Amino acid sequence: MEIEILQMIKGARKAKGCAVIIDVFRAFSLECYMMAGGAERVLPVGAKETACRLKEEHPDYLLAGERHGAILPGFDMGNSPAQAEKMDLEGKTIIHTTSAGTQGVANARKADIILTGSLVNAKATARYIRKENFPHVSLVCMGLEGKKPAPEDLLCAEYMKSILEERPFDMESELKMLRKDPSVQKFFRKETAEIFPQEDYWLCTMTDRFDFVLQVKALEEDVFETRKI
Numbered sequence: 231m232e233i234e235i236l237q238m239i240k241g242a243r244k245a246k247g248c249a250v251i252i253d254v255f256r257a258f259s260l261e262c263y264m265m266a267g268g269a270e271r272v273l274p275v276g277a278k279e280t281a282c283r284l285k286e287e288h289p290d291y292l293l294a295g296e297r298h299g300a301i302l303p304g305f306d307m308g309n310s311p312a313q314a315e316k317m318d319l320e321g322k323t324i325i326h327t328t329s330a331g332t333q334g335v336a337n338a339r340k341a342d343i344i345l346t347g348s349l350v351n352a353k354a355t356a357r358y359i360r361k362e363n364f365p366h367v368s369l370v371c372m373g374l375e376g377k378k379p380a381p382e383d384l385l386c387a388e389y390m391k392s393i394l395e396e397r398p399f400d401m402e403s404e405l406k407m408l409r410k411d412p413s414v415q416k417f418f419r420k421e422t423a424e425i426f427p428q429e430d431y432w433l434c435t436m437t438d439r440f441d442f443v444l445q446v447k448a449l450e451e452d453v454f455e456t457r458k459i
């Protein structure tokens with residue numbers, strides 16, 4: 231199995247074989263919490279205009295998403311796992327558009343298979359890839375807005391790679407370092423608490439909390455569907 235780690239939108243465009251689009255803070259952690267909360271499916275979407283059009287066509291769907299972290303005007307919810315945990319998502323279809331994660335999905339056009347990547351289901355995803363024995367795996371770290379590398383996404387990619395290569399990985403030390411990284415302090419500052427609640431940091435770093443894999447398939451131009459496999 232050939233494994234490559236790629237970065238951001240450019241990396242998503244290059245991804246081939248089985249592509250894991252990784253977004254720990256917060257898009258693909260959130261999708262895991264939504265599915266664990268009973269959502270039937272999530273529809274990742276690139277453009278917010280596409281998301282709004284889908285909502286108009288299907289008023290019963292929920293609209294979730296952010297730009298620069300903040301909930302988009304008129305949306306039912308932002309990109310926050312803490313918020314999702316407090317909502318009744320049973321049987322719901324949720325349209326989801328974000329600055330990094332869903333843009334990665336929309337750009338992974340060369341991939342044969344797309345999986346979402348996050349710490350909360352990293353081991354389940356890596357084990358699935360090992361079982362399927364895909365010849366090429368692209369681990370794509372979506373970073374900040376898909377434009378700037380982020381340590382938590384690289385950490386997730388390195389962890390998954392270690393599982394695929396059957397090597398040990400010291401997640402406890404890595405998480406201690408991550409907690410000190412300047413880029414994650416937005417979750418711990420009063421001024422940014424409304425957009426990036428501290429609870430999201432802890433929910434997104436609960437490594438291997440979920441034992442399911444999320445696969446993404448294209449439905450139409452710019453619209454995808456995430457389901458548990």
Ligand SMILES: O=C(O)[C@H](CS(=O)(=O)O)OP(=O)(O)O
Pocket residue numbers: 253255256257258296297298299300309328329330331332372373374375376
């Ligand atoms: O809402 C988030 O946490 C991020 C915003 S940003 O990319 O860090 O500015 O969006 P996501 O697509 O979940 O990375």
